[in-house]
Amino acid sequence: MNRLFKYILSATLAFTLISCDDFLDIQPTGKVIPQTATEFREFVTNAYSIVPSDRGKSTFRSDEFIMDAALSKEDLNSYKDIWTWNDDSPSESTSSFDWRSYYQIMFSANYTIDSKDKITNGTPAVINQLVGECYMLRAYMHFLLVNLYGEPYTACDPATTKAIPLKMNTDVDKVLSRNTVGDVYEQILRDIDEAEKLINVESWETGLTYRFNTVSVDALRSRVYLYMGRWKEAYNASKKVLEKRSELEDFSKYLPNDFRSVESIVSLERNLTAQFQKAGKVNKTFYNLYASGDLRRSKYYKLLTASNIQALKGGDDNYRCTFRTGEIYLNAAEAALESDEIGIAEAKTILLSFMKTRYNASSFTAKEALINNMAIDDLRAELYNERARELAFEGHRWFDLRRTTRQELQKIYSGETFILQQNDKRYTLRIPSEAVAANPELAN
Amino acid sequence: MSTIKYLLPILVIALASNNVFAKTIQGKVMASDNNETIIGASIFVPVAELKKIGSDKVNVSTVTDLDGNFSLEVPDKTKSIECSYVGYSTQSVPLKDNISNMVITLKSSAQLDEVVVTGYQKIEKRKLTAAISTVNVNDNMLGDVMSVDQALAGQVAGLSSVATSGAPGAPAKIRIRGTASLNGTQDPLWVLDGIPMEGTSLPSMEDLKDIDELYSSSVAGINPADIETITVLKDAAATAIYGARAANGVILITTKSGKVGKTKITFSTRLSFSPKTDIDRLNLLNSSQKVDLELDLLKSGYTYRENKGDVSRIIASAGLTDSYKANGWNALTSDVQGRINNLRSINTDWNDILFRSTFNQEYNLSLSGGNDKATYYTSLGYNDEKGNVVGVEANRFNLVAKTSYRLSRRFKVGASLFANRRVNKSNLTDADGFTNPVYYSRRANPYQTPFNADGSYNYDTDIQGKEDSDLKFNIFEERDGTSYELETKSLQAILDAEFRINDQIKATTQLGIQLDDTNKEMVADHDTYAMRKDKERTTLAVLNNTSFLPDGGKCTNAASTNSQITWKLQGEYSNKFADIHELEGMVGTEIRKTWYKASTATLYGYNRKTLQSVAPIFPSDTWAKQYPLSTKSYSENAYASFFATASYTLLHRYTLGGSVRFDGSDIFGVDKKYRFLPLYSVSGLWRLSDEPFMNEVEKINNLAFRLSYGIQGNIDKSTSSQVTGYYQNITMLPGYTEDMIVVGTAPNTKLRWEKTKTFTAGADMSIFNNAISLSLDYYNRDGSDLIAIRMLPLESGFSSMYVNWASMKNDGFEVSINTRNIHTKDFMWFTNFNFAYNNNKVLKESVPENQTTPGREGYPVGAIFAYKSAGLDDEGYPLFYNKAGEKVNAQELLKLNSYGGSTLTAAEQRDLYTYIGSSDPLFTGGLMNTFTYRNFELSLNFIFNLKMYVKTTPSYSPTNFDRGLNSNADILNRWTSTNTNTLFPVLMQSGYRQAEYARYSEFGLYEQLDTWVKRGDHVRLQNVRFAYRLPSEWVKKASMESVTVALEARNLFVFGANYNNYLDPETMGNQFAQPIPKTFTFSLNVNF
Structure with missing residues (x-):
């Protein structure tokens, strides 16, 4: 009997041992290690989905909005201290500009770039496109970071001014220190070059146009060179975009920053989110930049009351926009204007071809005459204003102010005046304190 | 045969x-x-x-x-x-x-020949090589507690139990021999009649600080009245057999079972009274003090939330703010002066109207008995406990049915069923922390009234969280209009069978099923702050500044099911050769599978009376995603283990034992070599008193020495060496939804097993005819490659990850003494004293480059570091001692940049801190004295935790003191130009000494001062009980077996080092936790 028992016991144990590996092989519901091209695409989709709306949030720092005591307390808590450039003692509930999300996106991008040769079940074209998009993501995230937290390239010595750390790998332990503005821009340009070699989709089907395509490579180049003041290159990149996408919105159906608009190149960032839209009123002075023949005035804005103007260029995901044709026209015009090689005539041509779609016929005729007579300084001012009018509430204004005029701004809240002086150091955001707490190197 | x-x-x-x-x-x-x-x-x-x-x-x-x-x-x-x-x-x-x-x-023996249940085996105490303590559960030990974990404080040497909150049903934080691991659970494994329980690990203490979150551990589902004994396994020799989950020790619950003999009926009841907590200790300001403070602040030019508080509002409404600032009180009109003075006459006692005295009840009825073929035990229990905070309560209904059959000489089977339903209720404080009544009672202004003269709600616009809100809030409206209820239905079934092959070999098997079903319901009516907050958040410009949520309230149901099946099969062999060799062995296998399923559903436009709701129309997919109407989650895990133990005893006095276990579990994205984890232990025992030469020493009844050594391991299952993610879907652009993979944790290729080696040496002695018995244990637990969470630089893309962080040592000793001091026919006096010393030390720690707080190498794991304060400078700003011993301000200490960031390297910043002490007590224990005189019994039970520190919250923030809230009296003693002889800093202004200001307001510098680290030592008179057993001749006449009545007082006194401004030294770290209540109990116990 004893022996029998032993047999039974050992048989049971043997059985359990063998079946054990199966028993323990549980594929957790909903969990996955990305391996195939499809899975890596889903992995990169997550990176796209967390791109912050900080360009939109920077609207509060520019001159587009006003705030007053009639707004909801919660909105005032979240944005008033951004709006008044109060970086010294912001209310605890002040909405913060993002830091980690940018690097989280770059982690995904870097991981995908590093895994390029290991991705399975995908054609080379599909994998190249995906990896190319990751180079674009990395370039664009560095670009956003350096423009939020670093001095403008054109207003500092890029070779010595420290900005933000470059993140080029998936190492999570390494404590990085800040790279210079110049280093960051150089890396952005290198990444765009890499992306160009790989990206092969010229246009995505509707619904997927938040992804980078071949046109967006030059669109980003156009913006980066413009911000660097490398006019000739900015002009060339813009022209390359316009060769493929020159059609402008006629306002018959969509606003130009709508993802369904003919102007859309990449519809990624939410700029004027529903929260931002509700939290501010359009600054009357800014509104007055639009003349009566300007088609955009009634399309972009709604007068709720004489003093309460609402911006319509946002509020939902239809208005995701990162690159669109309108911006490229204005980039090209500005680059041509500033470049001695290309010249003011070309700038006027481009600007007028663009303005033609933005004004009614009589106003355009008047504009045309005016512009054709302008000298460089007036034209520059007109161009800056046209840029403000066209790209208002799309997250461009603050970036443009800080790289161009860096003018004095004034805001008044309940009788109290807040001033951002010309060239104020607050034209550059300070790195969030939680980032400094997690990496003290950032304080230096 | x-x-x-x-x-x-x-x-x-x-x-x-x-x-x-x-x-x-x-x-x-x-x-x-x-x-x-x-x-x-x-x-x-x-x-x-x-x-x-x-x-x-x-x-x-x-x-x-x-x-x-x-x-x-x-x-x-x-x-x-x-x-x-x-x-x-x-x-x-x-x-x-x-x-x-x-x-x-x-005859069954009381002393050495007793058996000890380890959950896998019954071991004779005389052969016991492990450190095990057994507590007999009786009325005296339990007192008025709802759950047994609350009763373990001070009962077992080396076990510390700290109350998390005084709310009914709140779990106790239990640690056995200090903290072993830093990752995940530090809670012991609970085992019910041989089957490990699921759902016993507590959320981290940070979450428990959120006292309003209802949480019910499955331990709380067991009726203490059904428990016979509790056995605590402390060292590796005892716990290795339980595998990786037992690294923090094991607590075995053995429930009562039927005995052969006539049917026994027991009825018991406990009726308790718990008086309202007295909050005088908090030193809150009264109306007059508060009004004076507000007047002072307004005049002083301190601008933080300048519009808050009735004084500011009254003055501002008369348009006199500027002239008051310039010219003071006399600049105010007599009307304004009158209105301000009127505030002084209102003194709302928030504690009095938000708290209550409570009456709690408990009833238990059990039936047990049996014959030689079968025994049974059946019991019913009901427990109802109310919290001192109105609206907080818990109740539990228990049913236990246990039967055991002897089918033949060889074959025994048993079946037990434990069922309970428990309900916990609390206030809904989801919207903002300040809606918690405990918080509110301490922070609401004393001149604020809850109701207007006409009986309508008087809304409080001062009470705020972090933000400056104008939403209407009234604590009574909120209490009436919201509810939060957690209902748990739990069923546990244990089936076991024993088949004896011959008198040396038997096979046993046990099947345990646990099913916990919880349903959380959170309701907020339309007229509540919680709902107003939701409405405000969903108000959109595109909807003409209205909310897309329908009118009405909201009701969220969160349901979860936690189930497990455990199956154990084991064979045991025991034999004796030549009367001097005793051999025992056991091999077995255990498999376990757990399932967790959860879902939530939210109704908007909800009306409590009609139970109707309205479906919201979401303006976009993004909003729909942020306000999900339903969610679902599911997970399953599997475990398989093999184990064996053996022990050999020679001449009844030398015992050698060993055990080994392989623990396997499903792990995802981790190398399969980590799938099975080996754990083992070896141990030995020498019973000196059984040596022939000791026969002469009559005074020593027992003397034995134990040694054991074991190794345990653990691996973090949530960390993977690869990038793992989980699926979610996303609508980037309207009308087009895709799947995406969200990365959960940072990949870590370097993660290794966490290992704990334990060495224990112990001695047990009883002398003078067992009048004194003494147990001594020395242990040493060395943990290496410990896994812990590390903060990462945000540039990694992650905020934290698990790493092998350190090695750590716990060493200590435990003494437990039981004495029979006086033993006469009528009078007896017993003393039970237990005492433990645990010294924890981090041996090696890899301090990440980016860490600005000191590493703990050479210090306890609970080390508290702080900046050494040196009083205030001549502007009332805190001064610090730097390393050279000079008094410097924050700017000089930390070399701040203009944004308050320190320009020192992380290493230099680490060096600025000074070690203060450990948050874990160095000494813990209990002292229990029992006196009996004829039918009377008196017992007194003290517990103590000594040499521990608590990091408290500053009584006010020097940069963000909110004048709209009440505060303790420290604020009155702050530095001002006329009050310079004080330790409390000035209220600082933004724009002046800006770098320091930013450091205090954004980097929380003030909390880092040693001023806020306090001694947490305390001795508590846990309970006093006076019982009277009715004379048996009276009882017999009423055909009863015995009747006992008792009076008990729980938590009568606590003596603490210094807990001014706090209610209880145990809850100092969390000033808004519900205080531990005092209770007075009458109990009755009848046996038929």
Whole structure:
């Protein structure tokens, strides 16, 4: 009997041992290690989905909005201290500009770039496109970071001014220190070059146009060179975009920053989110930049009351926009204007071809005459204003102010005046304190 | 038959050595307690007897067979034999006439021969090589607690139990021999009648600070009245068999079961009263003080939330703010002065109107009994407890049915069913922390009234969280308009079977099923702050500044099901050779599978009365995603283990034991080599008192030494060496939804096993006829490659990850003394004292480059570091001692940049801190004295935690003191130009000494001062109980067995080092936790 028992016991144990590996092989519901091209695409989709709306949030720092005591307390808590450039003692509930999300996106991008040769079940074209998009993501995230937290390239010595750390790998332990503005821009340009070699989709089907395509490579180049003041290159990149996408919105159906608009190149960032839209009123002075023949005035804005103007260029995901044709026209015009090689005539041509779609016929005729007579300084001012009018509430204004005029701004809240002086150091955001707490190197 | 096969060789040896046999004795062995025969009892002629009669044999012995019968040939002149069995006193039986039909009845023993249940085995205490403490659960030990974890404080040396909150049903934080691991659970493993329980680990203490979150551990589902004993396994020799989950020790609950004999009926009840907590200790400001403070602040130019508080509002409404600032009180009109002075006359006692005295009740009824074929135990219990905070309550209904059948001589089966339903209720404080009544009672202004003169709600616009809100809030409206209820239905079934193959071998199997079903319901009516907040958040410009949520309230139901099945199969072998060699062994396997399923559903536009709701129309997919109407989650896990133990005892006094276990579990994205985890232990015991030379020392009843060593391991299952993610879907652009993979944790290729090596040396002694028994244990637990969470630089893309962080040592000793001080016929006095010292030290720690707080190498894991404060400078800003011993301000100490960031390297910043002490007590223990005089019994139970520190929250923030809230009186003693002799800093202004200002407001510098680290030492009179057993002659007349009545007071006093401004030293770290209440209980216990 004893022996029998032993047999039974050992048989049971043997059985359990063998079946054990199966028993323990549980594929957790909903969990996955990305391996195939499809899975890596889903992995990169997550990176796209967390791109912050900080360009939109920077609207509060520019001159587009006003705030007053009639707004909801919660909105005032979240944005008033951004709006008044109060970086010294912001209310605890002040909405913060993002830091980690940018690097989280770059982690995904870097991981995908590093895994390029290991991705399975995908054609080379599909994998190249995906990896190319990751180079674009990395370039664009560095670009956003350096423009939020670093001095403008054109207003500092890029070779010595420290900005933000470059993140080029998936190492999570390494404590990085800040790279210079110049280093960051150089890396952005290198990444765009890499992306160009790989990206092969010229246009995505509707619904997927938040992804980078071949046109967006030059669109980003156009913006980066413009911000660097490398006019000739900015002009060339813009022209390359316009060769493929020159059609402008006629306002018959969509606003130009709508993802369904003919102007859309990449519809990624939410700029004027529903929260931002509700939290501010359009600054009357800014509104007055639009003349009566300007088609955009009634399309972009709604007068709720004489003093309460609402911006319509946002509020939902239809208005995701990162690159669109309108911006490229204005980039090209500005680059041509500033470049001695290309010249003011070309700038006027481009600007007028663009303005033609933005004004009614009589106003355009008047504009045309005016512009054709302008000298460089007036034209520059007109161009800056046209840029403000066209790209208002799309997250461009603050970036443009800080790289161009860096003018004095004034805001008044309940009788109290807040001033951002010309060239104020607050034209550059300070790195969030939680980032400094997690990496003290950032304080230096 | 197999018995004979085994015994034969022994008999043959015996025969061969001597052929003179005169008589054969025969008989059976019975147990006195249940009148069952005993299988495997030893019958032997003692060696001394053999010598005395001049026999040349060394061994004459046998064991009883499956029917309890024995037959043994003994030398002719033998006068007596002895009989022994596990758990029973060895009995000497004189051989008289009746040697062919002897009946030997063994009495169960109280002392050494007792068995100890380890969950896998029953081990005779005399062979016990491990550090195990057993607590008999009785009324005296339990007192008025709802859940048994609350009753363990001070009962067992080396076990510390700290209340998390005074709310009914709040779990206790239990640690056995200090903190072993830093990752995940530090809670012990709870085992109910052999089956490990699921759902016993507590959320981290940070979450528990959020006192309004309802949480019910499955331990809270067990009715303490159904528990017979609690056994605490402390060292590796005892816990290794439980595997990786037992790294923090094991607590075994053995429930009561039926005994053979007549049916016993027990009824007990406890009725308790808990008075309202007195909050005088908090030193809150009264109306007059508060008004003066607000007047001062407004005049001083301190601008933070300048518009808050009635004083500011009254002055501002008269348009006199500027002239008041310039010219003071006299600049105010007499009307304004009158209105301000009027505030002084209102003194709302928020504590009084938000708290209550409570009356709690508990009833238990049990029925037990049985015969030699079957035994049963059935019980019903009901417990209802109310919290001192109105709206907080808990109740529980329990049912236990246990039966055990003896189907044949070989085969026993048992079935137990534990069912309970428990309900916890609290206030809904989801929207903002300040809606918590405890917080509100401490922060609401004393001049604020809850109702207007006409009885309508008077809304408080001062009470705020972090933000400056204008939403209407009234604590009474909120309390009436919201509800939060957690209902748990739990069912546990344990089936077990024992099959005895022969008297050496048996096979047992056990199947445990646990099913916990919880449903959380959170309701907020339309007219509540919670709902207003939701509405505000969903108000959109595109909807003409209206909310897309429909009118009405909201109701969220969160349901979850937690289930597990555990199946154990094991074979045990035990034999004795030549009366001096005892061998026991066990092998087994255990598999376990757990499932977790959860779902939530939210209704908007909800009306409590009609139960109707309205579906919201979401303006976009993004909004729909942010306000999900339903969610679902599911997970399953599987575990398989193999284990074996063996022990060998020589001459009844030398025991060597060992155990090994392989633990396997499903792990995802981790190398399969980590799938099975080996754990083992070896241990030894020397019972010195059984040595022949000790026979002379009569005063020593027992003296034994134990040694054990074991290794345990753990791996973090949430960390993977690869990038793992989980699926979610996303609508980037309207109308097009895709799947995406969200990355969960940072990949870590370097993660290794966490290993803990434990060494224990112990001694047990009883002297003077067991009047004093003493247990001493020294242990040393070395953990290496410990896994812990590390903060990452945000540039990694992650905020934290698990890493092998450190190695750590716990060493300490435990003393437990039981004395019988006086023992006369009428009067008895017993003392139980236990004391533990645990010294925890981090041996090695890899401090990440980016960490600005000091590493703990050479310090305890609970080390609290702080900046050494040096008073205030001549502007009232805090001063610090730098390393050179000079007094410097924050700017000089930290070399701040203009944004308050320190330009020192992380290493330099680490160096600025000073070690203050550990948050874990160095000494813990309890002292219990019991006096009985005739039918009276008095017991006093003290517990203590000594040499511990608590990091408290500053009484006010120097940069963000909110004048709209009440505060304790420290603010009155802040530095001002006229009050310079103080330690409390000035209220700082933004724009002045800006770098320092930013450091205090954004980097929380003030909390880092040593001023806020306090001694947490305390001694608590846990309970005092006075009981009276009614004389049996009275009771018998009413055909009852016994009746006991008792009065008990719980938590009468606590003596603490210094807990001014706090209610209780135990809850100092969390000033808004519900205080631990005092209770007075009347109890009645009747046996039929």
